[in-house]
Amino acid sequence: MIGGTTHHVLRFSNVVWNGGDGALDLRGVSSFVSKTTKVYQRIYDTSGAYMSRNVGEFVFHPEHDHFHFEGFSNFELWTKAG
Numbered sequence: 001m002i003g004g005t006t007h008h009v010l011r012f013s014n015v016v017w018n019g020g021d022g023a024l025d026l027r028g029v030s031s032f033v034s035k036t037t038k039v040y041q042r043i044y045d046t047s048g049a050y051m052s053r054n055v056g057e058f059v060f061h062p063e064h065d066h067f068h069f070e071g072f073s074n075f076e077l078w079t080k081a082g
């Protein structure tokens with residue numbers, strides 16, 4: 001009960017791992033003009049060369065006092081099938 005009202009709360013945990021052959025290498029590039037930090041993933045080949053691709057944004061969360069990687073994971077709650 002919270003404030004006299006029943007609340008159903010779902011708590012869960014998760015694990016994130018790198019299932020690829022190489023390191024997960026994410027680099028932030030900040031822009032003072034747009035006040036954003038874009039995230040680039042470096043994808044290496046066997047020679048050590050890499051390509052970069054934009055994979056999202058780091059967003060500063062003032063209440064947490066750290067950056068979040070927006071859209072890194074996605075969770076869905078489904079109803080149970082009959």
Ligand SMILES: [Zn+2]
Binds near residue numbers: 061064066068
């Ligand atoms: Zn946070």
